[in-house]
Amino acid sequence: MDLPRDELEQRYLEASRETHPDRAAASADETATLRRSAEVNDAYRALRDPWRRAEVIIAKADPSALDRKKDLCPVFLMEAMELAERVADAEPSEFSKLRQSIESRRDSYLQRLRSALAENRIDDAAVLLHESRYCRKALRDLEEREHPIG
Amino acid sequence: MAYSDKVIDHYNNPRNVGSLDKDAKNVGTGIVGAPECGDVMKLQIQVDEHGKITDAKFKTYGCGSAIASSSLATEWLKGTSIDDAEAIKNTQIVEELSLPPVKIHCSVLAEDAIKAAIEDFRSKQQES
Numbered sequence: 001m002d003l004p005r006d007e008l009e010q011r012y013l014e015a016s017r018e019t020h021p022d023r024a025a026a027s028a029d030e031t032a033t034l035r036r037s038a039e040v041n042d043a044y045r046a047l048r049d050p051w052r053r054a055e056v057i058i059a060k061a062d063p064s065a066l067d068r069k070k071d072l073c074p075v076f077l078m079e080a081m082e083l084a085e086r087v088a089d090a091e092p093s094e095f096s097k098l099r100q101s102i103e104s105r106r107d108s109y110l111q112r113l114r115s116a117l118a119e120n121r122i123d124d125a126a127v128l129l130h131e132s133r134y135c136r137k138a139l140r141d142l143e144e145r146e147h148p149i150g
Numbered sequence: 151m152a153y154s155d156k157v158i159d160h161y162n163n164p165r166n167v168g169s170l171d172k173d174a175k176n177v178g179t180g181i182v183g184a185p186e187c188g189d190v191m192k193l194q195i196q197v198d199e200h201g202k203i204t205d206a207k208f209k210t211y212g213c214g215s216a217i218a219s220s221s222l223a224t225e226w227l228k229g230t231s232i233d234d235a236e237a238i239k240n241t242q243i244v245e246e247l248s249l250p251p252v253k254i255h256c257s258v259l260a261e262d263a264i265k266a267a268i269e270d271f272r273s274k275q276q277e278s
Contacts, residue, residue, distance in 0.1 A: 084211035
């Protein structure tokens with residue numbers, strides 16, 4: 001989970017050099033090379049985003065964890081609904097304060113997610129990842145209110 | 151993906167949006183979520199002494215199909231008996247709203263919310 005960004009970047013570059021179609025096409029079968037190259041690109045995109053990275057790690061550690069932990073407790077869901085309501089009803093003057101509070105909540109999720117993964121608490125990590133989605137969605141919704149499209 | 155006319159109608163004019171007193175003894179509240187999409191749905195029923203649902207309200211933060219599914223559910227719930235309410239299946243919602251396969255989980259969420267509301271109501275009755 002804590003692989004530094006530049007190391008990820010470097011490994012991606014190595015892998016993409018190895019699998020680059022221009023380079024590898026001469027060898028073996030061309031479609032397999034292209035597929036491999038596309039896989040490397042997808043993996044890099046996923047790993048660059050910490051949430052998707054966490055998702056990949058959880059799924060690898062325990063493929064059924066995310067599905068098994070999908071039922072969130074009613075108390076949390078009630079809070080999630082209140083948060084969504086606050087975003088929907090906020091006055092423009094309240095936007096920046098609300099943004100700060102949701103962002104710090106989101107950062108705390110990421111921190112707890114990192115510790116859970118570091119300590120191999122996969123079930124806890126799955127719950128945290130699920131819960132964090134409500135926070136991230138609230139931020140996106142708030143963004144939409146701050147900068148309405150059209 | 152195109153929404154059906156019925157989904158759009160429920161989305162634009164949702165029925166029975168709001169809240170009932172969740173602490174009232176004759177009110178059952180179900181709250182469920184779909185974490186994959188960050189959706190949350192609250193559905194409440196008010197039941198009279200004969201086991202008939204006299205009022206139903208919902209509040210949903212989610213996509214059009216989730217809103218339409220819960221709006222339709224409250225329409226069906228009003229005036230029905232709690233036993234008939236329990237028999238409502240997500241497939242009926244799918245059919246009524248012509249939901250595409252990728253939106254079936256929205257109807258499942260509505261069915262789960264109905265079940266959770268009934269369960270909450272029943273557990274309140276047993277407490278007395």
